[in-house]
Amino acid sequence: MNTTKTKVCSSCESTFSCGDISVENKCWCNNYPPIFNLSEGGDCLCPACFKEACEDKIEAYVETLTPEKALHNKAAALPKSEQLIEGIDYYLEDNKYVFKAWFHLKRGNCCGNGCRHCPY
Numbered sequence: 001m002n003t004t005k006t007k008v009c010s011s012c013e014s015t016f017s018c019g020d021i022s023v024e025n026k027c028w029c030n031n032y033p034p035i036f037n038l039s040e041g042g043d044c045l046c047p048a049c050f051k052e053a054c055e056d057k058i059e060a061y062v063e064t065l066t067p068e069k070a071l072h073n074k075a076a077a078l079p080k081s082e083q084l085i086e087g088i089d090y091y092l093e094d095n096k097y098v099f100k101a102w103f104h105l106k107r108g109n110c111c112g113n114g115c116r117h118c119p120y
Contacts (some may be wrong), residue, residue, distance in 0.1 A: 009047075012048070018044045035078075075106045076106060084103070098117070099117060
């Protein structure tokens with residue numbers, strides 16, 4: 001069922017592989033939150049540009065949230081994923097994980113630990 005194709009990034013023009021290798025081994029983009037509409041134009045982005053576009057879109061969304069709005073946010077309704085993505089869910093600071101607002105939003109509530117980027 002290998003449906004991978006070699007594509008050219010519509011942003012940086014680098015080549016990359018896109019598509020499912022098998023039913024179990026999906027395209028790399030399936031690891032990212034499904035936050036883009038296919039109708040937004042443009043073709044696929046390479047992994048680096050796609051990650052950057054996700055980070056930008058998530059940051060813009062997080063900036064619109066108040067603690068009240070965070071309780072009913074889009075991230076909590078998305079399919080759950082065990083995989084964390086550096087730059088989207090967390091960043092490293094002195095070799096320690098610092099969880100970003102998106103990680104907390106996906107969880108759906110405040111853990112009460114006074115997290116730095118808690119949107120609640």
